[in-house]
Amino acid sequence: MITAERKPIQEIINFVSPYKNLLLVGCNECVTVCSAGGRKEVALLSSALQVASMKAGRIIHIQEMTLERQCDPEYVEQLVPYIDQADAVLSLACGCGVQEIARRFKDKMVFPGVNTKFMGASERPGVWAERCQGCGDCLLGVTGGICPIARCSKRLQNGPCGGSSKGKCEISPDVDCVWQLIWDRLKALGLEERYEAILPAKDWRSGRGGGPRKIVREDLM
Amino acid sequence: MKDFEPVIVAFCCHYCAYTAADMAGSLRLSYPPNVKIIRVPCSGKVDVIHLMQAIERGADGVYVAGCLEGDCHFKSGNAKAARRVAYVKRLLKDIGIEPERIEMIMMSAGMGERFAAVAEAFTDKIRRLGPNPVKLMGASKTRDPHNVSPANKESAAL
């Protein structure tokens, strides 16, 4: 999923303090799964903003809404009955959702309530880790199902570097050396020989390096 | 602050803290009437939203009373509650509310005296701290959840 973390509360308060009527919108998908911007987090943030406003002697009226997702226009459309009563929108969706709301409601100020982080998976309850960088040309088939672009600090495709120590990356003992993981997996699969095949210089055009990307499916248009 | 009598909400778990409260009662130990007890099946049932909204609606102090470490009837509900209390303390600090207004307390079912002592001490602490700053504006009536899908309706109960 796309992971995110709520922005520092003071930053959010600074965004919304000029406004009296706020529409606080959560998202039922990725940010719900990582407990950053779902229904529960909307209620919690709303309560916290109320407390902060009351303490400052300000009145703020907050409408709360959690959409199925914010990255599809059909769902963003469901905000129409509520948008006029709001001076500003605070969205807890990932950057994609925030932008869709801004696109649909051109004359409304939209603020992000979370910092979108990375595409990742759940390691255990409460812990999510980066797994994919969206390079656009997936090489998981040759690295035993473990991605060095996302998980090597230096995105080496022919790692490990000389800083790998006891299975950990040189930058921190909390970060696994992904090339240790890849090697262990290749061994478990009996594919040690594959390690010596050199992965040539990557064509980054399939990734962000080639400019902002689009997928167009004519069969679905 | 003359005549300020704090409103304290105490979420008490059925198996330990609530039983201790009962015992305090049968031992004729008095504790401040400021403390409003809410019985929950386990302290782990208490969610961060309950703590936050208690403050939002004007409680001056809130505590969650659960079983002693390792003794939770539901294994680790008390540990979860403690982490949630810590989370809300941090959030309160970030919005300028004293984190001491919220605490996690642990006790066993037989600790009638402890229950009364904690109630007394916490009320005292909050009395000295002063009223909840939100009382400047009156408790919030301005939350407005709009629920789109049937699955969302339960949040109205919050």
Added chain:
Amino acid sequence: MKTESVLERMFKAGHLAVTSECGPPRGALPDKVREKAEMLRGYVDAVNVTDNQTAMVRMSSLTACILIRQMGLHPILQMVTRDRNRLALQSDLLGAYAFDINTMLCLSGDHPHFGDHPMAANVYDLDSIQLIQTVRTMRDQGKFQGGDEIANPPKMFIGAAANPFADPFELRVRRLAKKADAGADFIQTQCIYNLDKFEKWMEGVCKRRLHENLFIMAGITPLKSAGMARYMQKKVPGMDVPDALVQRLAALPKDKQAEEGITIAVETIERLKTVEGVHGFHIMAIEWEQRVPEIVRRAGLYPRPTV
């Protein structure tokens, strides 16, 4: 000969080559470069110039190499892939060759986390092995990595680094094989303190006959004190300093430890001379360059043969 590199000539003539290192200054101070390099004249065959070492901004490796070449010495251009994409790397190689620099070393580079700009966007367009491939393509096929022809392609003698002490150990010979396959001509290893482990690695290297076409230079760094030894043991990833070595230094009073460190370095060189596959020594005496001539002399590597 693939190139005009003095290092290539030294190896192919069957001599043990000697190189050392010059870290450029953290300011626009060309004289600092010249001073350090001058101390090494006559004692080494070529001088490595580091590239923003430990991810701290320093005068660029290429410009320091030019200064050194202009002194009549032979620099080795170190290039990390952390800071520059493939355009900039190839561009610098053209510039280097234009100044008669013909020996270089490919590295990934320490992560910016360690340096003075941890907030920088690290590049890593290529990794060290892909850079080796690129430099070899430029030399042997006269083409840029993108495929176009190069007018007067740079003929570089290509080096790479190897760390027999990093984990996982079982991969370290295989990784060397990859670098050889990519086109590396010579190797400089991480500094060696654990001689048993190094010899074990060399056994693996020779078993695969990698030493026949790859000239391996053993890395040597003299320890200044027991404190330095302990620091390297505990705080530097990929470094293997045996306890016995730390104790050997710690047993001496502080003012005698530096001398012992030099003696240990010389002993290490003497022992490594006997190891099959070792073709030379790369002496990294960081901020202690003035002791390099003494180490070279005491290790019986002076005067340097002419090739």
